[in-house]
Amino acid sequence: MATTPEHDERMAKLTFAEVYPHYITKVEGKGRTKVELLEVIEWLTGFSEEELDKLVEEKVTFSTFFERANLNPNAELIKGVICGYRIEEITTPLTKQVRYLDKVVDELAKGKKMEKILRQP
Secondary structure, eight states: OOOOHHHHHHHHHSBHHHHHHHHHHHHHHTTOOHHHHHHHHHHHHOOOHHHHHHHHHHTOBHHHHHHHOOOOGGGGGOOSEETTEEGGGOOSHHHHHHHHHHHHHHHHHTTOOHHHHSOOO
């Protein structure tokens, strides 16, 4: 399913601070830890816990979040469906990056092994 311009705009305007607590709740509710979540986010974006805390405090949008991120070159190995969208078919770079993040958080919550989540080519 292709994303719509409205969907892409909503992704750009959403703040990381709005979503981050949900990520924590999701993974902890499934028996994973915040430390593991931080490891996954750092692998994808390059942000340390301190940097994430600052981004939350600043209430940055996902647009700003990913502009500042140092996206892992192996992120393009993230494939599959998340929230009804096949990641490899998303053409808008920002929306694809947000869905990369959603996908790795989802994999963590589903109990996937860390070595698999932190993709190696």
